[in-house]
Every structure is written in C-alpha cells, then in structure tokens.
Amino acid sequence: MKTLNSLITKAVLLLLFIGQALSTSECAPLDLNLTTTWPSLQPNILTGRRAQRDISWNVSIDQLVYFHASLTSVVFRENGYIWDSISSIRDLLNVGVQGLIIDAYWNEGNSNWQLCPDTYPLNLTSGTSTEIPISSMGKVVCDNNITLIDILSEVSSYISVTDTDLETNIIQLHFNLHSLNSTLTPSKSENITSTTKTSLPSILSPSSNIYTDFIDPFQSLILALENNLPDRIYTPEDLYSDRQDGFLTYNSSGLSDVGYPLQHHFLIEAKKRVLAYLNVGDTFANSSYHNTEETAKIFFNSPSNFSTKNIDDTTWECLSLSPGFLSSVNSTGALSWRTVSDSPLDSFTYNQVNLLSCCGLSPLLNHSPSNITDLIPLVSNSLWSWAPGEPASCQTTFNNNYKNTSISGENTNISAYNCAILNSSGWNVENCYKEHYPLCRKGELAYEWIVGTQKVNYFNAENSCPDGTSFSIPRTALQNMAAKISIMNTAKENNDDKGLPVWIDMNSISVSDCWVSGGTSAICPYRVISRNRDALVLLTVTGAVIFVILLIGFLLNLDKVPIKKNRHKWRKLINKFSENEYEGVPS
Numbered sequence: 001m002k003t004l005n006s007l008i009t010k011a012v013l014l015l016l017f018i019g020q021a022l023s024t025s026e027c028a029p030l031d032l033n034l035t036t037t038w039p040s041l042q043p044n045i046l047t048g049r050r051a052q053r054d055i056s057w058n059v060s061i062d063q064l065v066y067f068h069a070s071l072t073s074v075v076f077r078e079n080g081y082i083w084d085s086i087s088s089i090r091d092l093l094n095v096g097v098q099g100l101i102i103d104a105y106w107n108e109g110n111s112n113w114q115l116c117p118d119t120y121p122l123n124l125t126s127g128t129s130t131e132i133p134i135s136s137m138g139k140v141v142c143d144n145n146i147t148l149i150d151i152l153s154e155v156s157s158y159i160s161v162t163d164t165d166l167e168t169n170i171i172q173l174h175f176n177l178h179s180l181n182s183t184l185t186p187s188k189s190e191n192i193t194s195t196t197k198t199s200l201p202s203i204l205s206p207s208s209n210i211y212t213d214f215i216d217p218f219q220s221l222i223l224a225l226e227n228n229l230p231d232r233i234y235t236p237e238d239l240y241s242d243r244q245d246g247f248l249t250y251n252s253s254g255l256s257d258v259g260y261p262l263q264h265h266f267l268i269e270a271k272k273r274v275l276a277y278l279n280v281g282d283t284f285a286n287s288s289y290h291n292t293e294e295t296a297k298i299f300f301n302s303p304s305n306f307s308t309k310n311i312d313d314t315t316w317e318c319l320s321l322s323p324g325f326l327s328s329v330n331s332t333g334a335l336s337w338r339t340v341s342d343s344p345l346d347s348f349t350y351n352q353v354n355l356l357s358c359c360g361l362s363p364l365l366n367h368s369p370s371n372i373t374d375l376i377p378l379v380s381n382s383l384w385s386w387a388p389g390e391p392a393s394c395q396t397t398f399n400n401n402y403k404n405t406s407i408s409g410e411n412t413n414i415s416a417y418n419c420a421i422l423n424s425s426g427w428n429v430e431n432c433y434k435e436h437y438p439l440c441r442k443g444e445l446a447y448e449w450i451v452g453t454q455k456v457n458y459f460n461a462e463n464s465c466p467d468g469t470s471f472s473i474p475r476t477a478l479q480n481m482a483a484k485i486s487i488m489n490t491a492k493e494n495n496d497d498k499g500l501p502v503w504i505d506m507n508s509i510s511v512s513d514c515w516v517s518g519g520t521s522a523i524c525p526y527r528v529i530s531r532n533r534d535a536l537v538l539l540t541v542t543g544a545v546i547f548v549i550l551l552i553g554f555l556l557n558l559d560k561v562p563i564k565k566n567r568h569k570w571r572k573l574i575n576k577f578s579e580n581e582y583e584g585v586p587s
Contacts, residue, residue, distance in 0.1 A: 040094055040095070041094075041095055041096065041376065041380070043393070043513070044389075044391055044392065044393055045380050047391055047513050047514075047515065048383055048390060048391050048515075049096060049383065050166070050167075050515075051385070051386070051391070051515035052383055052384070052385040052386070053169065054516070055385070055473060055475050055506070055517060056263055056475050056476065057262065057263055057264035058264060058475065059475055059476055060249070060250045060251065060259055060262055060263075061170060061260050061261060061262070061263055061266050061275075062259075062336035063333070063476050063478075064170070064362075064476075065360060065382065065384055065477055066098040066099045066170070066172060066339075066362045067096060067098055067099065067353075067357075067363055067365075067378075067379050067382040068097070068098070068099030068100070068101060068172070068339065068341075068362060068364035068365065069092055069097045069099070069100060069101065069364070069365045069375070070101040070103075070364065070365065070366045071089065071100055071103070071151070072101070072103045073344070073365070073366050073367055073368050074365055074368065074369065074372070074375070075088050075089065075092075075372070076115065076140070077137055077140075077368045078368050080129075080141030080142065080143075081115045081116045081141065081146050082129060082141055082142075082143050082146070083143065083146065086146060086150050086151065087154070088372060089151060089155075090154045090158055091372070092375065093154075093158045093171070094158070095379050096379040097379060098169060098170060098171055099171075099172040099362070100151070100155070100171070100172070100173055100174065101174045101176065101364070102148070102151060102173060102174065102175050103115070103176045103178065104178070105117055105118075105178045105179070106178070106179045106180065106217040107119060107180050108179070108180060109180075111215040111217075111220070113147055113148035113149075113217065113220065113224070114144075114146070114147055114148070115146055115147065115148060115150075115151070116132060116140070116142035116143075116144070116146070117137075117140075117178070118133075118134060118142075118180065119180050120132070120144045124144055126144065126145060127143070127144070127145045128143070128144060129141050129142065129143045130142060148221070148224065149224050149228065152228040153228055155171060155173070155228070155229065156229055158171075159171070159229070159232060159273050159274070163273070165525070165526070166526055168268075168273065170263070170266065170273065170274075170275065171274050171275070172274075172275045173274060173275070173276050173277065174277045175221070175277065175278050175279065175299070176279050176281050177217075177221075177279065177280050177281060179217075218294065218295050219294065222294060222295065225276060229273075229274055232271075232272060232274050233272065233274045233298065234261075234266060234270065234272040234274065234275055235276075235297060235298050235299075236297065236298075236299070236300060237297050238270070238272070239260070242265075243257045243258070243259070244257070248261055248262075248265060249261055251334065252330065252334040253334075260336065275300060276299050276300065277299060277300050277301065277303070278295055278299035278300070278301065278302070279301075279302045303336070303337035303339060308340065308341050311340060311361070314328045314329075314331075315332075315356075315359050315361065318358075318478075318481055319355050319356075319359060321481075321484070321488065322485070323485060323489045325481070325482070325485055326447070326482060326486060326489075329447050329478055330447060332360070333360075333446065333447070333476075333478050337362070338360055338361050338362065339361065339362040339363075339364055340356055340363060341363075341364035341365075341366045342363070342364070342366055342367055343366055343367060344366070344367045347367040348363060348365065348378065350377050350381045351381070353378050353381045353382050354382070354383075357381070357383065357477060358384045358426070358477055358480065358481055359477060359478070359481060360384070360476065360477040360478045360481070363378075363382055365378065383426075384426075384476075385426060385427050385474075385477075385480065386426050386427045386428075387425040387426030387427060387428050388425070388426070390427060391420070391429050391508075391515060392417070392429045393512070414433055415431045415433060416431060416432040416433060416509070417430065417431050418432055418507055418509045418512060419431070419432040419458040419503065419506070419507045419508075419509075420503075420504050420507065420515065421436055421501035421502060421504065422439055422474075422480070422483060422484065422487075422501060422503075423500050423501040424484065424488070426480075427504065428501065430458075430501070430503075432457060432458040432459065432507070432509070433457050434457065435457055436455055436456075436501055436503045437451040437452045437454070437455055437456075437464070437498055438452040438456065438461035438462070438464050438465055438503040439451065439452075439471070439472065439473070439483060439487070439502045439503060440452055440465035440469035440471060441469060441470055442468065442469050446478075446479055446482075447478070447479060447482040448486075449474075449479075449482060449483040449486045449487065450469060450486070451498045451502055452464030452465050452466070452471075452502075453466055456503075458520070459520055461503045462519060471503070471505050472504075472505050473504040473505040473506050473517050484500065487499055487502060488500060505517045505518070507520065507522065508524075509522070510523050510524045510527075511524040514526060514527065
C-alpha cells in the first residue's frame, strides 16, 4: 500500500505542476505610448472597440457614438491636396474614425468634383501640383489630378479589407458641396483636365464628351458613389423599406415606423457599411442642377442634432454626474445622431472627447492637430465603455503557495482577470474571484439600474440580483451613464457600501482577449476553440493518463494473483508432459 500511496502523491503533485505551468504569473504590462503604433491601434484598444460594438449589436444605429473628422481641417489644411494626404484618409479609418466630413468643389470648367477649393491655372499640365492662395487657408499645394473619387476609392479599399464579422463597422460620409462658379470654357489645347483613370467623366458612358456634353454634378456624384461603393450604401429607400416591414426599425420606445435599424441588421444581415449625407453649401451657376428626387434616393439630409461645444443643460448634467440627469435621460435618449464639434480656436482635449462620448455625443474634430498621430489617443478616448488603457491583457494565475483550494471569497489563491466591473472611470478588468455587488437592470427599462443584494464573485453574480431584475450590462453610452449616476447617488443617499465598482455582464472567460456578455458560459463568436479550454483539455488528458498509471500500479501491488492458487496442479501437468517427450534423436 505504501507504493500505491506514493504513486497517488506523485500524481497529485504532477497535476498541480501542470496547472501552474499553464498559467501566467502577471497581467501583461500596457504600453501607454499610443502614438508609436500609427497608423494602427494597440491590440487592447482594438479589443475594446470590438467589445463595445458587439455589446451594441441590438442598438439602433442613430444611438451609437461615432468619431468624426473634417478632412479639410485634419488632413488637407496642413498637408495640401496631394497624394500623401489621400493615403492619410485610410489611416484615419484604420485608427477608428467612422465619420468623414468631405468638402468637394464642382469645377464648371472641367466638370469635375475636385478637392482643391479654387480653380487651377488654365495652363497647368495634368498631374501637376501648384500653390494656390486660399483665403481661409493661406497658400495650399494642390495636385490637379486629385478628385473626390480618390477619397471614395480609399473608403472602398478600407471596406473591402475590413468586411469581416471581426472588423466590420459603420462609415458615415458627409458631403459638403460647393460650386466654384467658374465661367471658364475649356478647350482640348488647354489640357487642364485630369486624365487619370479616377476622373469623374470616366464613369459616364463612353460617348460622353466633357467639352460638349452637359454633365449634372449631382448625377456625377451619385454615379461615383455607385461605382466605388456598390451595394454598400444604406439609402433613404432602404430605410423606408425597413420601416414598412414593421419589425426592423426601433426608437427609444421599441419597434417604430419612424426609427432606425439595429446595428446588427445594418452590418450583418443587410450587409451595408455606409451612410451618405448631403449638404449643399453654395449656389450653383446652373439652376437646373440638383435633382432633388434623385439625390433623395441616395443621400440623407445632414443630421439636425449637430452643435458646437455650446451644449444643452441635460448634457451638462451628464458631464457633471448630476442626479438631475436621470429625470431627463429618457427625452435625451429619444434624440438621434447627437453630434458636437470643436473649432480651430476651441479644440477638443483628450478628456473632453471622453466625457462627451460617455454622454452619448459623437465628437467631430474640426481643428488641425499638430501631428496626425495625435488622433490615436483622441479616437481611443471616444470609447464610452472601457476606462482609458482598458481592457488590460491579463491571464488566469495560481499562487505558488498552493494551500487554499477555495475558489470563492477574497482569500483565494486563484485569480482570473477575465471579468469586468463598472467603475467611475468606465469598465475595468477585474479578478473574477473577487467579490462585488452585481449591476442589475429592472426589466426592460433602459435607464433603471440597481445593485444586487450581496457581494459575490462573478460566477454567482446572476443569483444576487433581486426579483424583477437581471444581471446585465449597459449597451449605450446613456445607459452606462445612467447606471453610474444611479448607483453613486443611491449609495450616497443610503450611506452604504453599495456603490461603485459593480460587476457587469462582460467577461473573456472563453478567450482571454474576446469580451462577451451572456454569463459565464458565453462563447467567443470569433474562435471555435479557446485557449483556456485548450488548457482544460490538456489537463483532462493528463488526468486520464495518470489514472491508467495508478490502475496499473494498483493491480501490480495486489497480494495474490490467480496463478499462485493453481501452483501444484500446474507442476503436475508440466511433469506429465515431460514424461512423454522423446529422449535423443528418433530413428
């Protein structure tokens, strides 16, 4: 029996060693020098953006937060209208900008939507760059081969690369259209028209002649969009069809024939990526331009809930975490496409971008940053969900002093930084075995939140929510802010410890960098087999092997075996067989 006990002891120690070998000892340190990764984001920021998108799958698209950038201010004002500037647009999309404000100018002389805000000299050779004095910008370098289609081409390329469930997102294109009101009458000898393959007339019929045929600028813009973004634009006609369906559009009250589609329907089911908006700024020389009926089929009007940093009282209550916000949040949540812009004289700070995003406002950058790489921390701070620097990359750990085998309570030696809490600064990664009150939602009410009845670890959070409530997570910026203010205000009034932080229904238990909701059994939709479960499989196989070894050891240590009981009979048979054997060589 001593041999059996020794084998069992060794097997247990082996299992503990394997468990420790499969674990890491520390959370991965986070590099806060965000600008070093231009033009891409750090993995944890990409993970956080994806988690925020996924948690809002069932939120109507008008309630999402989008980071916008004016291309004139952010890109062209400092760099000019050159090819390097065009490539920077792709970089903006890569780091998380989802709204592009595009100023385009219709040149009556060559029938092109150009980006440079002034006419080119008549004797300028195609593909040539020149300095042009612009009243609002000073001298700006313009390449006369660059047109609006080059921007659309960059957007199209980005959409093609990111057209997966993992990376898909909504892009808003806001077109501010202007007319140069040129009275030039170009001739072929003047050679001022771009001859590149991206020239707008190239998408028209082969018989078109830009010198003699009438070209409507709005029809040209529509054709350009259809040519570069086929079937990816969600149009007013699509919205009308979805509203007529009766089950596809929502507002703050639920299903509505004046609402908008859910993000999941827009991206995954309808396979759309782009919303196009039209704002006609200048009077065009030809009054027959602007076919309202045709443009209304493709373009939405610019959102009306657009403002500068002069924001309303409700937003101030939100920014200051005032309890008064809770009495007006329902009316605020009924507003669509809430956007706020900065200006060259009053530009956003990182903190302002974060606060505005947390209050459900989409920030619009309308100033020229000193360096375009400064956009990374600005865009990263537009997350309304995760706190700055989160989600940190952490793994399950075991204490080397493996004496306490409990998996609940504060004193456990096991830690798994795969769960999330709501804190005053946003969502943070937390050890699933620590104890906090859970966040509970009252029925289907979007802005009614309370804490659970007792502090528990994450695995017991669902059982701590009182009747009529459920363990949940805020799915919009306004819900998140309402939850924070409600909990902080209630804890202050009751003078108890039921304040922040609280557990939220968000974890990465199945895969350490894939954050999902739906309880502890929620599965990451982007990987079939997770790393944590790979470790579990390996432990299971190891355990089976050790069991077989123990079984063999047990059998070999039995005091008696059947052959000993028949020892005398066996000898008798051997002797009888020996008597019948021949001795010597047979004749």
